[in-house]
Amino acid sequence: MDFSNVLNSTYTLVLLALLVVSFISLSLYYGLIWLRVGRYKKTKLPTIDQVKPSDLPSVSVVVVAHNEAEALKKSLPYLLEQDYPDYEVVVVDYTSQDDTPFVLRVCSENYPNLKPVNFPADVNMFKGKKYPLSIGIKSATKDVVLLTEPDCIPKGFDWIKEMMCGYMHGASMVMGYRLLNEEKTILNAFQQYENLAYNASYLGMSLMGNPYTASGSNLSYRRDFFFAKGGFISHYSFPDGADDLFVNQNATKSNSVAVLREGAAVYSDGCPTFGLWHQERLHRKSSRRFYGLKDKLTLAVYPLSQCVFLAALLWLWIGGLFPWQLLAGLLAVKIIWQIVCSVLLAKRFKVKKVQFLSPFFELYFLFANTILFFSTLRKKNIQWR
Secondary structure, three states: OOOHHHHOOOOHHHHHHHHHHHHHHHHHHHHHHHHHHHOOOOOOOOOOOOHHHHHOOEEEEEEEEEEOOHHHHHHHHHHHOOOOEEEEEEEEEEEEOOOHHHHHHHHHHHOOOEEEEEOOOEEEEEOOOOHHHEEEEEEEEEEEEEOOOOEEEEEEEEEHHHHHHHOOOOOOEEEEEEEEOOOOHHHHHHHHHHHHHHHHHHHHHOOOOOOOOOOOOOEEEHHHHHOOOOOOOOHOOOOOOOOHHHHHOOOOOOOOOEEOHHEEEEEEOOOOOOHHHHHHHHHHHHHHHHHOOHHHHHHHHHHHHHHHHHHHHHHHHOOOOHHHHHHHHHHHHHHHHHHHHHHHHHHOOOOOOOOHHHHHHHHHHHHHHHHHHHHHHHHOOOOOO
16 A cells, blocks of 8 residues: 555645544544443442431422323323332323323322322413423422423332432432333334433433433432522523523532433333424424533534544545545444444443444434534424423
8 A cells, every 4th residue: 555645645634634533532432421331330329228218318209291191191100109218299280181180180089199280271481391390399398309201101110219329429419311112113213222322421421520411301309409509590481401401500520420220210102203203302402502611512522523534534535545445444443333332332221223223323313413403593492382
């Protein structure tokens, strides 16, 4: 192989430098984030068998529902039958037009720990989920708030205990995670991969000491901590990002803990259509414009490295500026390392099959998320309902 042309061309050397830097950046991301979560085993947190019932805080599970009767029929038995000494379930029924009030009324007759909060009329001047969620937290009477969604079902009946183990060393916020039920569809495969990468991102960053967000489907904080930080007041006028922005503004390495145990997971079905999934992703991404500069830059490193790596690789390859054998070898190393890390990550979350197609999914979401980013810039405030 003749490298004389390469050494004499500043243009080619710049492209090679960009290729190498982006390759190193991607390799570090897979290793520091994906692999960290995938291989995470040791924890200083006690197990549920090591915690005395007297040491466990009282808990209010808070759920906000709007026309969620069918979902609540499935999830409420799991929420109301938890093996936990002192807890309540607060369900805010906000202007439902289906059988949600009936479901809550029947369940409350059999479960004294269920506390329905009914809003027959829309009194939310700000729109979005933050107002009813704030009402649910204010209506809670226990020391710790544990948030989930109507369609989320805990992994087991020790879910609350598993999450509360995160408070045993003085934390003010505990982050769990949500998994999707597996279906044999292409849409579900895309959603499984995105959820896998999303969990790895925020949990991995939390383990590295930089918690920037969390899943509102499985998140807990001390009730007095929520009010001391002003709740959602600073971003009430923006309908999206209730828990996302609260965590981003208030979580630190010292006051938050990520719980990755299998028993701390909740499960839900994926979106049934591509359109609904797009709306869900749009809601999640739209709040990132309010992140701090450090978090914006951190989150930009991964997609930017993807773009630079692909662009530099193709430019060098198509232009014949560098031996294609070496470029192919570098691409193969990147793909193999990515698959190895994604296999361990998928094993952690019990996700099947999608990890072997992670390079393909990564390429798809590179373009899809770029389009989604520009969509959020011109997105009007979409109501939660």
